[in-house]
Amino acid sequence: MFDFLDSGQYDLLGAFWVTAKLALYSALGSLVWGTALVAMRVSPVPLMRAFGTAYVNIVRNTPLTVVIVACSFGLDQTLGITLGGGRSEDIGFRLAILGLVAYTGTFVCEALRSGINTVPPGQAEAARALGLGFTQVLTLVVLPQAFRAVVAPLANVLIALTKNTTVAAAISAAEAAFLMKEMIENEADALFAVFAVFAFGFIVLTLPTGLLLGWAAKRLAVKR
Amino acid sequence: MKLRSVSAAAAAAAVLALTATACGGGSDSGSNGDKINIGIKFDQPGLGLKTPDGTYAGFDVDVAKYVAKELGYSEDKINWKQAPSAERENLIKNGDVKFVVASYSISDKRKKEVDFAGPYFLTHQDLLVRADDKSITKVEDLNSKKLCSVTGSTSAQNVKEKLAPKADLQQLGGYSECLTGLENKRVDALTTDASILAGYASQKEHQGKFKLVGLKMSDENYGIGLKKGDDELRGKINKALEKMVSDGTWEKLVKQHFGPSGYQYEPAPAIAK
Numbered sequence: 391m392f393d394f395l396d397s398g399q400y401d402l403l404g405a406f407w408v409t410a411k412l413a414l415y416s417a418l419g420s421l422v423w424g425t426a427l428v429a430m431r432v433s434p435v436p437l438m439r440a441f442g443t444a445y446v447n448i449v450r451n452t453p454l455t456v457v458i459v460a461c462s463f464g465l466d467q468t469l470g471i472t473l474g475g476g477r478s479e480d481i482g483f484r485l486a487i488l489g490l491v492a493y494t495g496t497f498v499c500e501a502l503r504s505g506i507n508t509v510p511p512g513q514a515e516a517a518r519a520l521g522l523g524f525t526q527v528l529t530l531v532v533l534p535q536a537f538r539a540v541v542a543p544l545a546n547v548l549i550a551l552t553k554n555t556t557v558a559a560a561i562s563a564a565e566a567a568f569l570m571k572e573m574i575e576n577e578a579d580a581l582f583a584v585f586a587v588f589a590f591g592f593i594v595l596t597l598p599t600g601l602l603l604g605w606a607a608k609r610l611a612v613k614r
Numbered sequence: 615m616k617l618r619s620v621s622a623a624a625a626a627a628a629v630l631a632l633t634a635t636a637c638g639g640g641s642d643s644g645s646n647g648d649k650i651n652i653g654i655k656f657d658q659p660g661l662g663l664k665t666p667d668g669t670y671a672g673f674d675v676d677v678a679k680y681v682a683k684e685l686g687y688s689e690d691k692i693n694w695k696q697a698p699s700a701e702r703e704n705l706i707k708n709g710d711v712k713f714v715v716a717s718y719s720i721s722d723k724r725k726k727e728v729d730f731a732g733p734y735f736l737t738h739q740d741l742l743v744r745a746d747d748k749s750i751t752k753v754e755d756l757n758s759k760k761l762c763s764v765t766g767s768t769s770a771q772n773v774k775e776k777l778a779p780k781a782d783l784q785q786l787g788g789y790s791e792c793l794t795g796l797e798n799k800r801v802d803a804l805t806t807d808a809s810i811l812a813g814y815a816s817q818k819e820h821q822g823k824f825k826l827v828g829l830k831m832s833d834e835n836y837g838i839g840l841k842k843g844d845d846e847l848r849g850k851i852n853k854a855l856e857k858m859v860s861d862g863t864w865e866k867l868v869k870q871h872f873g874p875s876g877y878q879y880e881p882a883p884a885i886a887k
Contacts, residue, residue: 459787459791462786462791463791463794466795466800467794467795467798467800468794468798470800477782478760478782478783478784478785481784482784482785559765559766560765560786560787561786561787562765562784562785562786568765568766568785569766570766571700571765571766571767572766572770572771573766574699574700574766575699575700575766575767575768575771576723576768576771577723578703578721578723578724578726578727579723579724579726579727581700581703581704
């Protein structure tokens with residue numbers, strides 16, 4: 391039943407490696423973008439607050455497939471923006487990261503905002519009284535504690551992101567779901583085995599992530 | 615790469631998956647009362663397309679109607695079911711549909727799961743290019759070109775492995791998405807079965823914009839998929855197909871659905887007994 395794995399025709403580990411890379415780069419990107427967004431959402435400048443709120447609410451409520459396909463359709467095929475990628479797989483990979491960062495950033499932002507709410511307001515007030523500016527209050531006092539409070543929710547976001555990478559198959563990024571489509575096309579007699587292999591692959595990727603970050607969340611949380 | 619250890623580990627996961635699928639059965643007839651369920655594509659112009667007003671149009675649809683009529687079901691007795699490529703075998707095996715007419719190429723792997731009547735149409739993998747593009751005339755030209763096809767499709771794999779390994783192949787979710795790139799000159803050619811390409815090129819909004827190159831890069835025999843071992847139904851469908859060819863309906867339908875694209879179609883293939 392699983393003989394298709396031994397045929398040497400499919401590079402299963404290679405495909406999951408691309409999935410892992412997609413997830414990793416997108417995770418780093420969305421962490422940065424999400425932090426920037428949350429800074430906007432709590433900033434004293436009304437225009438930035440308005441932008442942050444509008445962006446989060448619009449992008450968070452748009453289906454990921456639409457975001458990713460829009461990257462390929464709008465940016466690559468219509469405007470010719472390739473982010474410096476040469477071949478199609480390359481362009482698809484880069485655009486997929488862009489789309490995933492734009493989308494996942496909103497969830498990171500909202501997780502962090504809830505983390506900021508765990509920091510007692512007195513701390514920010516005390517920091518202000520000492521003469522720290524907004525950036526200093528945020529980066530030195532509030533965000534470090536906020537991050538430690540939201541490790542567990544961020545782990546959720548990371549797991550969701552790992553699974554969301556499958557959408558990138560729609561725009562030519564050669565990750566796991568992409569290989570799965572090839573297998574489904576060729577292995578009509580072993581469809582459920584194909585699904586089982588890929589479900590198993592994703593569990594291998596996400597289960598340790600959840601366990602590790604769950605352990606880290608307990609260690610890092612600020613005891614109040 | 616040796617993946618023996620991977621496959622061993624996967625076997626464990628399969629136990630889970632298989633117990634989950636065991637409860638997926640259901641009715642086994644494919645026809646409820648006096649109605650008949652037929653699987654077609656809903657998204658392929660020229661072959662099987664659900665139109666905005668809820669009717670169905672295309673060559674596969676008309677073939678299915680003809681066969682159903684020969685089996686004793688008039689048009690209003692047909693229940694159309696969507697049969698996406700990945701689900702065709704299961705729809706047939708679970709009895710959700712009586713038969714599937716959905717650009718279903720006959721292959722040995724598929725024959726292990728279902729039986730095929732027909733073939734009723736022979737087509738080849740071909741290229742669709744912009745009407746004014748004369749730079750592609752043979753397969754070797756492809757290595758320096760940007761191609762587009764649907765993710766994981768047989769046509770895409772053919773290009774990657776056999777026809778033009780050096781070509782830059784973009785793989786998107788659907789053929790219509792490739793057309794945008796082709797129109798905007800982001801890709802040079804769209805590749806898949808000529809019948810599907812002809813369907814797109816024949817659409818009103820695309821007429822005159824694209825043309826088929828006419829390369830015969832593979833043989834695809836479209837068959838009508840049905841439940842394994844149902845020789846009675848298979849015989850009846852084959853008879854209906856033979857009649858369709860001999861009374862001229864086949865020719866008429868092919869002209870009607872693929873004509874506007876200038877597609878040089880093959881004569882009706884002989885029915886495999």
